[in-house]
Amino acid sequence: MNTVVESLRAQSEIRMVYEDQLFNGKNFHVFIYNKTESVSGLHQHDYYEFTIVLTGRYYQEINGKKILLERGDFVFIPIGSHHQSFYEFGVTRILNVGISKAFFDKHYLSLLPSYFVASQVYELKNEFLSYIESVVGSLNFRHTEFNEFIEIITFNVVNRLRHHRENRTQGDIPLWLKDTVSEMHDKQKFGENALVNMVMLSGKSQEYLTRATRRYYDKTPMQIIHDIRINFAKKQLEITNYSITDIAFDAGYSSPSLFIKTFKKITSLTPNSYRKNLYSIKETN
Numbered sequence: 001m002n003t004v005v006e007s008l009r010a011q012s013e014i015r016m017v018y019e020d021q022l023f024n025g026k027n028f029h030v031f032i033y034n035k036t037e038s039v040s041g042l043h044q045h046d047y048y049e050f051t052i053v054l055t056g057r058y059y060q061e062i063n064g065k066k067i068l069l070e071r072g073d074f075v076f077i078p079i080g081s082h083h084q085s086f087y088e089f090g091v092t093r094i095l096n097v098g099i100s101k102a103f104f105d106k107h108y109l110s111l112l113p114s115y116f117v118a119s120q121v122y123e124l125k126n127e128f129l130s131y132i133e134s135v136v137g138s139l140n141f142r143h144t145e146f147n148e149f150i151e152i153i154t155f156n157v158v159n160r161l162r163h164h165r166e167n168r169t170q171g172d173i174p175l176w177l178k179d180t181v182s183e184m185h186d187k188q189k190f191g192e193n194a195l196v197n198m199v200m201l202s203g204k205s206q207e208y209l210t211r212a213t214r215r216y217y218d219k220t221p222m223q224i225i226h227d228i229r230i231n232f233a234k235k236q237l238e239i240t241n242y243s244i245t246d247i248a249f250d251a252g253y254s255s256p257s258l259f260i261k262t263f264k265k266i267t268s269l270t271p272n273s274y275r276k277n278l279y280s281i282k283e284t285n
Helices: 002-012 101-107 126-136 143-162 175-183 194-202 206-217 221-239 244-250 256-267 271-277
Strands: 015-017 028-035 043-045 048-055 057-062 065-070 073-077 083-086 092-099 281-283
Touching: 028 143, 043 083, 048 057, 048 065, 048 126, 048 143, 048 221, 057 073, 057 092, 065 073, 073 143, 092 101, 092 143, 092 221, 126 143, 126 256, 175 194, 175 206, 194 206, 194 221, 206 221, 221 244, 221 256, 221 271, 244 256, 244 271, 256 271
Parallel strands: 015 043
Antiparallel strands: 028 092, 028 281, 048 073, 048 092, 057 065, 057 083
């Protein structure tokens, strides 16, 4: 009996968010912002939603399952799924998109797979993530162009849902490799001698580690290290006024020029351009 009462109480604590409270008759409700804590708590809504991690990582609890999302990951929340966020790793920059039910049903519903799990973590392709970052870093277009941008992202997100079996799930990755990549987010590890540190953490040979990261992440160990470093650098650009040189060395690069070259390769922007164009927006399109 107590279990039933607790279950009913938990359900009653799920806050409902309605489309007509946010959308003002428009097709999209969009946020691009830095998050350090959740203000919404456990909730559900009568519209569709997806969230893409642009910088950092955080936990999302969806229908009772807690999952970790990192840069380039996204989740798609269908109508009625209850969820909440936990920001335990500092500042996380996210792109959050709500899509009105009428618009989604008309343009995207037929593209959804017949079955998918809301708590599944999906990953954007690096090229498309770079496109998003470059546009977000220079948001200077009209509302109609912004709508087109969000429609493109939504189509890509739905398309990734359809083809998610192309990628291995987090559950497929060996625990030793997941632990290694997780520990490499420590600043002491991704700084000087990062590759040596990663090999030592893995307990494997460099060749074995490389084969594993290529198989499960489609990246070399150094590409993973660069992703972690640039993710750290983006945080510094967003929340500090440190110089580019200081951030370059802080992120583990031996020279500012190498840092700038790597940053631009991954994000399509220079660090200065990223910082100059960076601002949080609240847009209801």
